[in-house]
Amino acid sequence: MTAETRASSGASVLDGTARPIAAGRDRSASGVAQHIRRVRTDDNSRIMRQDQSVSTGEESGEIGRLGVNAVKRWLEATMRFQVPYTVYDNAVRVTLPLVNGSVKKFDMLAHHYDSDQQTLSKRDIYVEVKTIGTLKSARKQTAQYKEFVATAYSATKAAWLSVGRDPTFEFMWATRHPWEVEHFLELTTPSFVESCVGTHAGLIGDEVCETPIAQLLADRLWVWHIPSRQDEMTMGPRYRGYVLQGVMGSFG
Amino acid sequence: MSFASELHDALQVSNHDASVDAVHRIVINGLRELDPKAKPRQTGYFNHSWAPDLVVGWDTEESDRQLFLRFDVANEGFAREVELLGLDAPIFLGLAPEASPVSRTARGRIVADEITSAAREHQTLVTDSTAVDVFTSEVSIRRDVHAATRAIVRGGHGVVDDNAANEIVSAYERAIGEIEDGRRKGEVRSALDNIEAYLTGRNALVFERELRSRWIGAGGVPEEFPGLESWTLAARTPQEVADLVEALFQQEEDVPEVQWREVISSITANSLGVAFKDRKAVRGGRLNDLARLGQEIWHADWAFAPELPSTPMIDVNDWMLGGNYGLGLALANCEVFFSEDGRRFSQAKSNAQLPVLSQRLAVLDDAAVSGIGLVTPQEDVAISLRESATHTIGALIDELVTEESETWRSALIAEMTIELVSADALVTINFRTRKIRATKPISLRQAALVIARYVAALPNAEMKALERSLG
Numbered sequence: 001m002t003a004e005t006r007a008s009s010g011a012s013v014l015d016g017t018a019r020p021i022a023a024g025r026d027r028s029a030s031g032v033a034q035h036i037r038r039v040r041t042d043d044n045s046r047i048m049r050q051d052q053s054v055s056t057g058e059e060s061g062e063i064g065r066l067g068v069n070a071v072k073r074w075l076e077a078t079m080r081f082q083v084p085y086t087v088y089d090n091a092v093r094v095t096l097p098l099v100n101g102s103v104k105k106f107d108m109l110a111h112h113y114d115s116d117q118q119t120l121s122k123r124d125i126y127v128e129v130k131t132i133g134t135l136k137s138a139r140k141q142t143a144q145y146k147e148f149v150a151t152a153y154s155a156t157k158a159a160w161l162s163v164g165r166d167p168t169f170e171f172m173w174a175t176r177h178p179w180e181v182e183h184f185l186e187l188t189t190p191s192f193v194e195s196c197v198g199t200h201a202g203l204i205g206d207e208v209c210e211t212p213i214a215q216l217l218a219d220r221l222w223v224w225h226i227p228s229r230q231d232e233m234t235m236g237p238r239y240r241g242y243v244l245q246g247v248m249g250s251f252g
Numbered sequence: 253m254s255f256a257s258e259l260h261d262a263l264q265v266s267n268h269d270a271s272v273d274a275v276h277r278i279v280i281n282g283l284r285e286l287d288p289k290a291k292p293r294q295t296g297y298f299n300h301s302w303a304p305d306l307v308v309g310w311d312t313e314e315s316d317r318q319l320f321l322r323f324d325v326a327n328e329g330f331a332r333e334v335e336l337l338g339l340d341a342p343i344f345l346g347l348a349p350e351a352s353p354v355s356r357t358a359r360g361r362i363v364a365d366e367i368t369s370a371a372r373e374h375q376t377l378v379t380d381s382t383a384v385d386v387f388t389s390e391v392s393i394r395r396d397v398h399a400a401t402r403a404i405v406r407g408g409h410g411v412v413d414d415n416a417a418n419e420i421v422s423a424y425e426r427a428i429g430e431i432e433d434g435r436r437k438g439e440v441r442s443a444l445d446n447i448e449a450y451l452t453g454r455n456a457l458v459f460e461r462e463l464r465s466r467w468i469g470a471g472g473v474p475e476e477f478p479g480l481e482s483w484t485l486a487a488r489t490p491q492e493v494a495d496l497v498e499a500l501f502q503q504e505e506d507v508p509e510v511q512w513r514e515v516i517s518s519i520t521a522n523s524l525g526v527a528f529k530d531r532k533a534v535r536g537g538r539l540n541d542l543a544r545l546g547q548e549i550w551h552a553d554w555a556f557a558p559e560l561p562s563t564p565m566i567d568v569n570d571w572m573l574g575g576n577y578g579l580g581l582a583l584a585n586c587e588v589f590f591s592e593d594g595r596r597f598s599q600a601k602s603n604a605q606l607p608v609l610s611q612r613l614a615v616l617d618d619a620a621v622s623g624i625g626l627v628t629p630q631e632d633v634a635i636s637l638r639e640s641a642t643h644t645i646g647a648l649i650d651e652l653v654t655e656e657s658e659t660w661r662s663a664l665i666a667e668m669t670i671e672l673v674s675a676d677a678l679v680t681i682n683f684r685t686r687k688i689r690a691t692k693p694i695s696l697r698q699a700a701l702v703i704a705r706y707v708a709a710l711p712n713a714e715m716k717a718l719e720r721s722l723g
Contacts, residue, residue, distance in 0.1 A: 062328040076301040085299045089323035
C-alpha cells in the first residue's frame, strides 16, 4: 500500500460542504479527476478507477487466485453474497480511488443480498483475502489490517467527496488465520478506525479523520476468520441443488 | 461485430447492472443463433459460484441445461470448479479468453488436460466466446451447420475452444460433402468421429439422426449410413421415424412403395402425428402416397372434424401432417384428424352449426344409422333403434316430418350413432364438438368414409371422388 499523493484538505463530507474530489488544487494537478468516473446506478453510486495500469502484484500467482476463488465460493455458498468480480477477472471493478489520489485494488467486490436472498441489500463489499499458512505471516496482519482499515476510510471519504453523499461501501477482511486475539473485539470499533487513520495519515492526504465517518465505517467492517475446514461447513451440492430449484422456481 | 467483441464491450460498461444485462442479452442472442429453438432464462445471478447465469430449456428436451458465465475457463482451479458443478452437465462459457493465464507452457498443458478430463467425465461443456464466434460466423454462411451447433449446445462436452470449434465445423462440412456427393462411408464416419468427440453418447445419436436424414434425402440407403448404431426401422423412436419420413418427403428420387410400407409397419399414424407436431406441415404429394398405403393398416378410435369456413377449390382429399391434431384428411367442407387418444383433441373447439334434420333425411335411411339425438325448441330427444327394429331412423323421422310438424322440420341433429358391422364397432358423432368416437379402433379409410358421409354430408359425386382419391 502506498500513499503517493498529498491532497489539500477539504470540507467535511457530513456537513453538506462536500465537493468533487478533483476540485482541490493538488488533485487537479495530479490528474486524479481523470482517473475517476462517477457512475450513478439505481441503487447506489459506484466509483471505479479506469486506469488499469496499476499493479499490486495480486494478479500474479495462481495460488493467490485459488485462495480468492475459494473465498468467493464460500461466500456465495451462503446465498447471501454474489461476487461478480475478483481482481483476477476484472481489476477495474475491484479498484477504488483513495482520497490521497492513489488507488487501492481489492481482491473482490461482493454484493450482499437481503434475507430474502433475491434482493440486493445495496451493499457493495470490497474484500481483502489473506491466505495465510504461517504464524509469522499471521502476525503481519496486525499492521496489514490497520492499513486496510485506514484505506477503507480513505476510499469511503474519496467516494463521498466525489458523489456528494454516503457511498455506503463496506469492507471485509477474510483471513485464514486469527491475529490480535487479545484485541479482537476492538477491531471494528470507531476508536480503532480513528487510530488506524491516525497511524496511516498519508492515506488521507490533507484530510482529517472525521469521527462520524469512523463510526459509520466501524459498522461496515467485516472480519471473517475462515476455518481450515470451511468446505465441510458449506452446504453440499445436493442441498445447493434444492436451493437453486427453489430460486429458479421463482422465475422459471 | 463478433460475439466476443460485443461481450468485450458489454463488460466495459461502467454500470454493473447495465453491464451484466448487456452480457446476458448477448449470450442469449448468441445461444439462439447456435440453437434457434433454445429457450434461455435469466436467473438474476452473474458469475456466481453456484447459481447459473442462465437456464436453457427446449420444448423437445426432457431436461434443461445450466449455463455458467466465467471470465476465464482455463485457470488452475477450473477443473475443480467443473467437478463441483458437474452434477447437472452444465455449460461454462468463458467471457474473456484473453484473461486466461494458461499458456503454452508444460504446466498450462497439464491444466488444460485436467479441465478436459473433468469436463468429459461430468458431461460438461467448457467453451468460450471465441468458439462461439467460430460457430456463429459459420451458421451465418450456411444455416445447416445448426445441426452441429445445436448438438453442441444441447449435448456438447469437453473443452470446445476456437480450435475445436473450427475442427467441428470443418468436419461437418466434410461429412455433408460426402453425404451429398461422394457417399464414402469411411470418410463420413471419420468426420462424424471428429464431431462426436465433443458430444455425449446420447446426443451423438441424436445428431446422427439428422445426418442420416440428409443421407436418405440425398438418395442413400438408410441401412448403409455409417452411424454408431445399426439401422433397423422397427427399433427406431417415433422421432427417428419421423426424421426418415421427412427426408423421404424431401428427397429428389421417387420413394419405392416398399419403403413406405416399412415406415407404415414401424409407426402408428398417431405416433407419426405426434412426432410431426413441431415440424414443417406437409400436405398432399408424397404424404398422399404414404397415407393411401397406410389407411387400411393405421387405425384410430377418435377423430375431430372441424368445419372449414369456406369450401376450398384445391387440395380437396389431400392428406395433411403437422400441427397439433396429427394426421388428417382435407374434405370439401371440413378437415378430419385421426387419433388413438381423445386427449389429442381435448382443447379443440368447434363453432359449427348443428345440421338441420330435414336436410339430412337421406342419410338417415342408411341401415347403419342406429341412433340419433335431436334438439327441438322445446326438448332433447334421443332415438335408438333396437336390434329387432325393422325400419330405419329415416323412415321413423319421415313419418313424423310428413305429419307437417314444424317442430320436427326444424329439429337439429346433435348426435348420431353409426353401426359398423364389418368392424364390429359403433361410431358416435357429436355434432356440437365435431368429435367422433368409435367403440374400437377402425381403419383410417373406414373412419374417413364414415365422416365424409355422416358428418361432412358429401353428395354422392364428392363421395365417389373421395373414394377414388383414397384408392
